[in-house]
Amino acid sequence: MKSIIITGANSGIGFECALQLANTAKYAQIILACRNERTGEEAVKKIKRKTGHRNLVCWPLNLASLKSIKQFTIDFAKLPDPVISALINHAGGLFMGKTSYTTDGFEMTFGTNHLGGFYLTLLLLPFIEVGSSITFTSSGVHDPANYTGIAPPVFTSGKALAFPEITNRGGMAVAQERYSTSKLCNILTAYILHEKLAGKKIRVNAFDPGKVPGTGFLRTLPTPMRLIASQWSHLFLLFGKKDTFSAATSGKRLATLAYSKELQTLNGIYFKRGQVTNSSADSYNRTFQAELWKSSIELTGLKQDETNLNLEEH
Template sequence: MSSVSRSILITGGTSGLGFHAATAIARRCPDSDIVIASRKDPDKAADAINTKLGQRNVQFMPLDLGNSKNVRSFVNTWAEKKLSPISVLLLNAGLQFPGEVQYTADGLESTFGINHVGHALLFHLLQPYIAEEARIVVTASGTHDPAQKSGLPDAKYDTAEKLAHPPAATLKTDGRQHYSTSKLCNVLWSYALDRRLSSTNKKWTVVAFDPGLMPGTGLARDYGLIARFLWHKVLPALIPLLRRLLSPNVHTAEESGRNMTWVALDDRNTSGKYYEARKQIPSSKDSYDEKKQEDLWEWTVNYLAQNQQEKQKFEALS
């Protein structure tokens, strides 16, 4: 059993936004177990954070959100480690595939499967290990809101089933629309979860967080050579200009990591809210559509649960 009083879990914590949030949180919480979970940790991010801070409280655990068997294995390993209850759960990892549709190991459209379904399964399975009082932060994106004119194709939510298994007529849809729609799903799911939490005695809060545009992060890893060059080498140097020309919500990954830390640790009494950096703002019109929220929630639980008993646990948040 861990000797510390709480654990903090950050998915996608080995690079970009997640890495900087993990660093800031570890600095703030030296007596907590900080777990960063990603498919791989090629740069030994946990060791780098520990060395930088002169601490030993950050560890890496492998997690593939696109593979339900791996997510279940991750939770089994979590239980075996006997870590302290989770007081902060940052569902942060996300990928974007700009080309034609790709699929996860489970046969789901990859963006939807990784950005939403994998995180939902992780949350449901981790419920027994979440502390009595806990904060859940879901990394969303302003790209989910057509009114923000992000430059990505507008999010389009019809049904969760059509997002999971795109009909033949949509297979050549711009992959960036899959991404913006998956970010809409993050907000829809957060609101659906908040509504259910409000009818329980759990002291859990859940919010959606938009970190803003962060040039230089790994989100563009699957783009073409020129686009990757611009994203990694040119745009980071133009952040001050981009703030003036495009939006004030353009940040370095380190700045957004500090903002995420603030939302997770300093503003814990809010729930069912949407944050742009540290500011509460309205999310998209579609995100407040309870029919869409319920369609997503119900499809997700029905898809994820392996049997009726598990379905009841997922539905009851127990």
């Protein structure tokens, strides 16, 4: 039985994406890869009740731990039929307050939002079949031209993002910049991976869910900010604020991009508001793409025998 893997599927957009897939991918096993196993198991039960899909499971996955990611892929390889028809890298967060680090010593935002998904994807590549898809959830905040009110991204190098200098700048501005930069990294990764997989007939795309009220993203904010953001985002949804969508709408779009036969010709694109559009100028910067690729391999310690992609090609 082929599998669909979704990270961060226990709530919000990820949950709605899994729900949509459970209604359409009747003969696939759907794996909800979640850091919080309790909420992940609850999500599985809800989806089973709503759809009747029997082949849903929750597997533990902490993207802030290379060991956890490696174990996830080892467990997947042990399945009777370890074949992936869609990999959806959706999990991520904005981490406020004092700079925190992953178990491997990387800055938490970059380590979780980029390195975790990068490492997971490269380790799972040998199991992703021809005609399948890899999708990275990004965000409109990656593009300064969108004027989102969030600090714009600043890309220098992967290692500088993994091991940033401690700064006296305001905590919110720093956290926002790290988040928007990690979302730029998601698109840079999607584009260069698309190029490296040319000829293998595996689709690689980036997805922008828009502003979605009530998602898990808000839970990474301090309580006062979370309450304010939640109230404002619901008002934006009510009065038609541009780029604001329900979790159900964005989740359905994510599932459609990743799995629908209607969009199987889309490859190497940025999907926003349910359509193909241009991402930021920086996201097409080939120097940025190459640097991030090289540094991500070095930071994760990925070895050639762990993936089926030639890591030496630039």
